[in-house]
Amino acid sequence: MSRESGSAQYALMARALKHIEDNRLDQPTLGDVAASVGLSAPHFQREFSRWVGISPKRYQQYLTLDHARHLLKDRFTVLDTTFETGLSGPGRLHDLFVRWEAMTPGDYARGGAGLTIDYGWFDSPFGEVLAMGTDRGLCGMAFAAETGREAAFEDMCARWPAATFVEAPTTVAGWARAAFGQGGEARLHLIGAPFQIKVWEALLSIPSGHVTSYSQIAQAIGNPAAVRAVGTAVGRNPISWLIPCHRAMRKSGGLGGYHWGLPVKRAMLAWESARADARDDAA
Numbered sequence: 268m269s270r271e272s273g274s275a276q277y278a279l280m281a282r283a284l285k286h287i288e289d290n291r292l293d294q295p296t297l298g299d300v301a302a303s304v305g306l307s308a309p310h311f312q313r314e315f316s317r318w319v320g321i322s323p324k325r326y327q328q329y330l331t332l333d334h335a336r337h338l339l340k341d342r343f344t345v346l347d348t349t350f351e352t353g354l355s356g357p358g359r360l361h362d363l364f365v366r367w368e369a370m371t372p373g374d375y376a377r378g379g380a381g382l383t384i385d386y387g388w389f390d391s392p393f394g395e396v397l398a399m400g401t402d403r404g405l406c407g408m409a410f411a412a413e414t415g416r417e418a419a420f421e422d423m424c425a426r427w428p429a430a431t432f433v434e435a436p437t438t439v440a441g442w443a444r445a446a447f448g449q450g451g452e453a454r455l456h457l458i459g460a461p462f463q464i465k466v467w468e469a470l471l472s473i474p475s476g477h478v479t480s481y482s483q484i485a486q487a488i489g490n491p492a493a494v495r496a497v498g499t500a501v502g503r504n505p506i507s508w509l510i511p512c513h514r515a516m517r518k519s520g521g522l523g524g525y526h527w528g529l530p531v532k533r534a535m536l537a538w539e540s541a542r543a544d545a546r547d548d549a550a
Contacts, residue, residue, distance in 0.1 A: 278390040279304050280318055283311070284538070285394065285412065287323065288530050291330045297323055319538065320545030329537035338516070338540060342477040369457040369464045379427025379458070386423075387436025388416070389443045392538060393508075393531050398443040399423055399432075404454030405442045407505045413528025426505055427458060446509050455506055466500035473514045476543025478536070480518045502526050508535065 286303040287295065300323050301311035315323050374382075384406060386399040394412030397419050398405060407426070409419040424432055445451035457464050465488045472487070473479050485497045504512040507527060513535040517523045525532035 276318070280315070280392055281390060281394050281412075283315060283323070284326075284392060284534050285530075287327055288330060288534055291327060294327060320542045326537060326541055329541050330533055338478045338536065342540065342543075344473050344477045344479045344483070344514075370459070372461050375458055375460060377429060379430030382427065382430040383433060384427065384430045385433050385435035385438040386420075387434065387439050387443070389436070389440070391447055391508075393534050396443070396508075397423060398439045398446070400439040400442055401456045401458075403456040405439065405446070405506055405509065406456045406458050408443075408446065408507045408509060410507060410527040410531050412531055419527070423505065426503075453509055455509060457510075458505065459500075459503070462496065463500045463503060466497055467504055467506075467510045470501070470504065470510050470512055470515065473511055475511075476539045478514045478516050481515055481523070482518065484515060498523075511535075514539075 283300055283304050286300050290299070297312055298308045301308040304311065306314070312322065315326075319326055382401060384399050384401055386397060386407075388411075389396050389398055391410070393410055395410070395416070397407070397409040397411060397416075399407035399409075407423045409423050411419040414422070424430075441451050442453050445453040457467060459467065466484060469484045469487045481498050481501065482491070482494050484501070485491050485494045488497075490496075498515075501512045501515050502524060504510050504526070507513070513525060513532045515523065522529055522532055522536075
């Protein structure tokens with residue numbers, strides 16, 4: 268697997284992660300998971316540990332509710348502090364590889380009229396992903412593992428009903444590769460209402476491997492009473508993963524909702540925190 272292309276590797280690992288997620292209550296053995304992707308147990312153990320940073324068995328522990336509570340206890344981010352550091356402004360974020368700019372409110376109100384949006388389908392650690400972009404950068408990322416291709420595509424197109432959509436995977440491929448750490452820079456083009464963009468801006472300030480709550484986001488944008496509206500804006504985030512709405516959780520330790528399915532959110536949090544813990548252990 269280590270000699271395969273990045274795309275094939277992501278597809279294989281996505282299958283392994285999905286198998287662990289789907290069978291997490293039964294605690295599948297190493298052999299079970301390895302067999303699900305057609306590899307020997309030793310080979311799979313070695314490659315999974317190299318790719319994720321921890322063993323498959325330990326990864327299973329990150330898929331539990333207890334892990335969500337652990338995140339809130341040990342990796343909770345107080346956004347009203349990080350939001351003031353300058354990280355929320357236009358510039359490099361997410362390990363210095365993301366740039367973003369927002370569409371004007373007037374352009375957004377026109378529903379994407381006059382806008383050409385290219386799109387393509389790609390493999391990711393969390394199943395197939397639909398990436399969409401304008402000439403300024405990625406404007407949409409949707410995960411189809413739970414919803415299916417057709418529903419994911421229709422959902423994204425409905426956000427900008429007056430735009431022209433063109434299947435052109437080569438145009439957005441570089442940004443999609445960068446989104447999952449395959450080198451390059453992921454430019455973002457945020458297309459939303461002013462309040463939504465404020466919320467998405469706050470999400471961009473949450474470090475990988477950490478989480479926050481909807482109420483903390485509301486405080487960070489200067490509107491502490493708008494928790495419900497913040498939740499709606501989080502759910503309408505069009506650029507999943509890079510604008511990390513999966514890092515927003517309930518104060519109780521519950522995962523809350525996720526537009527592309529809770530299994531995808533759980534896998535994202537587990538994958539990020541596993542890699543963060545692996546980095547801490549190596550430090």
